[in-house]
Amino acid sequence: MSRPADTVLVVADPVQPEVARSLDLGGYSWKAAAPGETDEAGGSWAGVIVDASVDPDSAWAALRAIRRRPDTLVPVMLLVGGGQLDDLEHRDELFDDFCLTPFHPAEFGARLRHLLVSEVDLQRADLVEYGELTLNLETYQAHIDGRPLDMTYMEYELLKFLAQNPGKVFTREILLSRVWGYEYYGGARTVDVHVRRLRAKLGEEHAGLIQTVRSVGYRFGQSRWDS
Amino acid sequence: MLEQQRDYVLRSVEERGVRLIRLWFTDVLGNLKSLAISPAELDNALSDGMSFDGSSIDGFSRIQEADVLAIPDPDTFELLPWGDPQAPEARVFCDIHRLDGSPFEGDPRQVLRRHVQSAHEAGLTFYVAPDIEFFYFEPPTVDDGSVGRPVPIDNGGFFDLTTNDVTGDLRKQTIRTLETMGIPVEYSFHEDAPGQQEIDLRHTDALTMADSVMTFRLAVREVAARNNVHATFMPKPLERVQGSGMHVHLSLFRGDDNAFFDEADAYNLSPVAKAFMAGLLRHAAEITAVTNQTVNSYKRLVPGFEAPVHLSWARNNRSGLIRVPIAKRGNPLATRVEYRSADPACNPYLAFSLMLAAGMRGIEEGYELPEESDANLFEIDDAMLDKLGIAKLPQSLSDALAVMERSTLVQEALGEHIFEWFLRNKRSEWKAYKTHVSAFERDRYLTAL
Numbered sequence: 101m102s103r104p105a106d107t108v109l110v111v112a113d114p115v116q117p118e119v120a121r122s123l124d125l126g127g128y129s130w131k132a133a134a135p136g137e138t139d140e141a142g143g144s145w146a147g148v149i150v151d152a153s154v155d156p157d158s159a160w161a162a163l164r165a166i167r168r169r170p171d172t173l174v175p176v177m178l179l180v181g182g183g184q185l186d187d188l189e190h191r192d193e194l195f196d197d198f199c200l201t202p203f204h205p206a207e208f209g210a211r212l213r214h215l216l217v218s219e220v221d222l223q224r225a226d227l228v229e230y231g232e233l234t235l236n237l238e239t240y241q242a243h244i245d246g247r248p249l250d251m252t253y254m255e256y257e258l259l260k261f262l263a264q265n266p267g268k269v270f271t272r273e274i275l276l277s278r279v280w281g282y283e284y285y286g287g288a289r290t291v292d293v294h295v296r297r298l299r300a301k302l303g304e305e306h307a308g309l310i311q312t313v314r315s316v317g318y319r320f321g322q323s324r325w326d327s
Numbered sequence: 328m329l330e331q332q333r334d335y336v337l338r339s340v341e342e343r344g345v346r347l348i349r350l351w352f353t354d355v356l357g358n359l360k361s362l363a364i365s366p367a368e369l370d371n372a373l374s375d376g377m378s379f380d381g382s383s384i385d386g387f388s389r390i391q392e393a394d395v396l397a398i399p400d401p402d403t404f405e406l407l408p409w410g411d412p413q414a415p416e417a418r419v420f421c422d423i424h425r426l427d428g429s430p431f432e433g434d435p436r437q438v439l440r441r442h443v444q445s446a447h448e449a450g451l452t453f454y455v456a457p458d459i460e461f462f463y464f465e466p467p468t469v470d471d472g473s474v475g476r477p478v479p480i481d482n483g484g485f486f487d488l489t490t491n492d493v494t495g496d497l498r499k500q501t502i503r504t505l506e507t508m509g510i511p512v513e514y515s516f517h518e519d520a521p522g523q524q525e526i527d528l529r530h531t532d533a534l535t536m537a538d539s540v541m542t543f544r545l546a547v548r549e550v551a552a553r554n555n556v557h558a559t560f561m562p563k564p565l566e567r568v569q570g571s572g573m574h575v576h577l578s579l580f581r582g583d584d585n586a587f588f589d590e591a592d593a594y595n596l597s598p599v600a601k602a603f604m605a606g607l608l609r610h611a612a613e614i615t616a617v618t619n620q621t622v623n624s625y626k627r628l629v630p631g632f633e634a635p636v637h638l639s640w641a642r643n644n645r646s647g648l649i650r651v652p653i654a655k656r657g658n659p660l661a662t663r664v665e666y667r668s669a670d671p672a673c674n675p676y677l678a679f680s681l682m683l684a685a686g687m688r689g690i691e692e693g694y695e696l697p698e699e700s701d702a703n704l705f706e707i708d709d710a711m712l713d714k715l716g717i718a719k720l721p722q723s724l725s726d727a728l729a730v731m732e733r734s735t736l737v738q739e740a741l742g743e744h745i746f747e748w749f750l751r752n753k754r755s756e757w758k759a760y761k762t763h764v765s766a767f768e769r770d771r772y773l774t775a776l
Contacts (some may be wrong), residue, residue: 108361205413232418248343250406252509253335272583287452287582293531300506 103123108216109163111135112151112179118178120147126212127239134161145174147216153181153201158302163194175215179203196197228263230321233309235260244306251301254280259295260318271317291318331721332401333373340366340576343406350377352398352421353435355386355745356620356752357674359541361418362397373399376701385421387433388746395431398422399407403538408507409549411648419539432744435676436537442680442740443534446687451586453683456513456530456663457540459671461547461573462524462564464557464562477564479522480556481571487758493554498524501550510539519633520568530576530663533679540573540675561628562619562670570627572634573671574684576652577682578663579603594642594651595662603666604649607682607687608638608697611648611668613734614681615720616727616753623761625670625723627670630710635667637717639700640724646722647700664765668720677741725757 104131109114113134123130135150135158156213157190159178165175167173178195180187188198197215199208234243240256242249251259258279258298264269270278270290280290295318300309311319340348348369350362362379364372381395399720403420411417423434430437468475481494494517504511511529518525526547528539544560551558563570579586579599587600596604609698615684619628627634633645641651648668654661669678690695702719713719721727728750731737738746 127341127344147761239342240335241342250339250343250507252402252404253332255509256335287455287580287584288534289452289580293535296511296529297509300511301509303506 106146107131109133109138109148110151110214111148111166116179116201118202118205119151119208122208122212123172123195125205126209128173128212134160136213138162138165139169143243147175147212149177149179149212150159150195151152151201152177152184152187152216156180156184156187159295160191160194163176163191169192171298177212183265190300197320202299228260229310232306233263244302249301250300255301257297258291259298262318266321269316269319294311329401334368336401336404337370338405340369340405340417343415343417345406345417346374347416348552349407349416349418350399350421351418351676352397353422353541353675353676354384355433355435355674357435357541357672357677358385359545360384360419364423372397373401376421378426381423381431381433382557386745386752387431393603394426395433396424396428404509404646408504409553411570418542420541431464431487431594432742433748435674435745436682437536438741438745439534439676439680441685443532446579446683449687452581453533453679454530454578454580454663455533455536455679456528456576457536457573457675458525458527458574458576459540459543460523460525460573461558461560461671462520462525462571463497463551464559464564465722466555466557475758477557477559479520479565481517481519493556494522494524497551497554497556497739498526501526501547504546504550505543508542510542510546518569520565521572522568530578531718533683537679540671542615560671562621566626569632571575571671572627574650575602575666575669575670575679575682576663577666577686579686585659585662587664588662590659595654595657595659596651599690600662600664602689602692602694603686604640604689605649605694605696606686606692607649607664608640609668610681610685610734610736611638611695612718612721612730613737613740614678614685614731616724616731616747617681617737618673618678619727620674620724620753620755621670622724624670624672625721625727628668628720629724635720637700637713637719640664640696641699641718644700653691655735662723675711677745680738681737682772688736713736723757724753724760728753728757 108123108128108130110130112132115132115273131141135155144297148160150163162178166174167280170174176195178198179201180198197211209219228235228237232245237260242256242259258275261279273293275291276288295310299310309321313319339356345366347363348366350364350372352360356359356491362377364377367523376398377394378396380393382393382698385533387395399419399421401419405418407416407418423431423435425431443453463480465480502515505512512526513529514527516525546573560571588595589596589597610689617731619625619645635648637648639647641647642653650665650667652663667683677773721730732750
């Protein structure tokens, strides 16, 4: 069972199949409630999605009910049809972001991620950020420039170690023992090979995040002596 | 570590919404095989493997011991950069095991794993970097079951850069795809022949590189197909122009030190490097049926097309079998030998296994390296090497099989199962070729005789 704080509340009756599918694909745990039942749904939520495209009036009522509750900071995403944009006027305080429905799943997913990341994940300690790079230590996921960065386990572990210690120079031997463990037999060239693979995946633009420090080892990001 | 790796893979599948996981493995001839499973089955597959009927795979089981187990190697888990981004797919390479859990002797990846491990027991790590050549053609026409004459998509030459550079764009897309999958590229350029390309991969350990070559061949074809172009690794698709080779740069490291480097030597080659080269030279003919496994392979290994013919080595003569590239700025880490006969249609697991086995035999037995066949760079040609009595690589698949059959080195290195199956399979290929009447014969004889 996931804690309510990790769960998204979907206020809709019925929940559009596209919404359900996107949430499932995005790996969110979620719960549905009809517009009149938000109080009964109780709990504190990671976020709330309110679908106003079917029955706008009860959706506005549900939004006000949500904003009246003690946890008024819960991020709210509103789903509206293309003809309803005028209805948003003077209702700015009721939602944090909105998405036109029918939506493109990628847009919905991106907006939702953005909404929940900015509101929830930043409060967590298990997020490593450096410039355009974000590593989520809980979900093992990495993003650069907002696009997902897919890595093998060892590439991820190496990047994580480096990103957690920006500006610091590590010898290959230290990286080998800290990331791979002493029992690994490949020698420090393993580190070089993995750094090259990581740079390839980061792409030309960001390959410089991992710098070679000549005849010493590697450094992630800017030197702490540069300003 | 394995537990964390599994956890990482399972979590990635969940987070990235992966819909399908392709379990990859390779048959004895080097064809990529894939078994697709749903994410729900992955946990089970990672811990217990997936069983399947091996008798349907070339060179795997005999009928009575048909079932084998594919166990994913979690460190090779990668998302596939092509396909529908809304329904991502991933691949993971597998090791094939018997149902009792022991390594399956028909699996080429297990063969290479065994060789890499025994080198490791001698304190050595085997690094490999292939330069892979291939051709881009217009999609081939198939008429009445036979494939039409291939048409190159351009008329470019070595290093050519033209304004309307279709091939350059294809190469760029391919390199981006490879890099997304963690396969760094060192160089890429237009090769000598029309439509011919070369992409050089950066060195890595032999097992990872064999996996990378398999991925490479698929990625090149996938990107080409998306652009309505046919990419082929056929060794000699066109007469009168050079064929496609896979030159393999080899080095051995002892910890962080290049075991091939010796500052005191005039060529910066250590005794280990020389013995390794001697092993390669002495056993080259025996391993050729595997490094050049098609009938067509031997139409590349002829004089005049920058392909090796003789069992010779030199520092800079590109017609030699082994070349010792001059390391940039004398960098000790870059000292290596380049084995030039293999072609990109080989099974990389078996080819790398045999190169390592031949070289290691040279080290173990302390073979003496023969004289360099190249006093004057580029001066000595194949005709001269013939006069000097330097032996040749096998001249046909049939010759190569005859030499391989007598080789205890190859028999031990491949294991009885693959050795036996490979010989029988290739004998039958040769037989089919021998009884075929070609256009050459009809053109030459039909009216004249």
